[in-house]
Amino acid sequence: MKKFLIHTAIALLGLIAINVLIHIGIGPDNDGNLSALLSKKELLRNMEGQRLILVGGSSVVYGYESNRIEEATGIPVINAGLHAGLGLDFYSNFIKAHVRTGDKVVLIPEYNLLVRKPRANRVFYLAGELAPEVLAYKPEGRGWINRVKVFVIINNLKVRRLILEVLGVEDQELTRASVSEKGDILNNDGQKPKSRIHAFSSVPEEIPEEVIHLINELHSHLAERGVELYISYPPLASIEYTDDVGVAQMDSELKNKLITILLNTPTDQRYNNDLFFDTYYHLNGEGRKLNTGRFLDVYNVSVSK
Secondary structure: OEEEEEHHHHHHHHHHHHHHHHHHHHOOOOOOOOOHHHHOOOOOHHOOOOOEEEEOOOOHHHHHHHHHHHHHHOOEEEOOOOOOHHHHHHHHHHHHHHHHOEEEEEEEOOOOHHHOOOOOOOOHHHHHHHHHHHHHHHHHHHHHHHHHHHHHHHHHHHHHHHHHHHHHHOOOOOOOOOOOOOOOOOOOOOOOOOOOOOOOOOOOEEEEHHHHHHHHHHHHHHHHOOOEEEEOOEEEHHHOOHHHHHHHHHHHHHHHHHHEEEEOOHHHHOOHHHOOOOOOOEEEEEEEEHHHOOOOOHHHOOOOO
């Protein structure tokens, strides 16, 4: 028994030593995939006064002309969109960590995030390495046991990233170099969509209560800090609209249960298939221009004061 305990202790110390070495030896990927997050943090930290902040997945990054919105509204605009895989939890926590009194926030979540329970995943923790302040808003970011858990998860992701870099297969889409000074990605006029994403394949009969609670809690939290929150549906290609009844039901339920104003409807955000480039969530240049115009139309009605 004594030998077993000694061997166990040695193994645990070895694991701890390995994790410490990984943590020290492999730093954050400040120029790789998701590093655009650092640029957006810098924008939020350095831009003074009131801001209009667009938050969501990659449909936000590709879908808006921030300079045009800023010129039309007179409010400095930050495109804080990044990656749908981060989840609704990440969006909420990121907003809480970076807004200040007087800001206006437009949350633009992809449809799959509105119909599934929020949960932290691999991409969430990968981004958490670049934005540790986000983890502070989750139970995983508090308490020493949870801190150890996050520490190990991030170390595993570091090793995975290093292996992918060695193999030359790392994703370099959302890098610091890829975004404009406002956070937009504007070089989206190349390839055509390869396949459908089946955005409405899992519309439930009822929206998960966790989704409603998260958005309503975010609204209340921001209101107490003097920040306005609005929600917009994301742009999506016509080919994806295969369940009009389910989509209408989802829209109705959200309008009834959310205390946040929805600026538009899913139908408002339905675009011709030829306005997208690599996926049916990512607008091309022509689509981005049209979507920005639609956004300004609803902004002038529901947000501008």
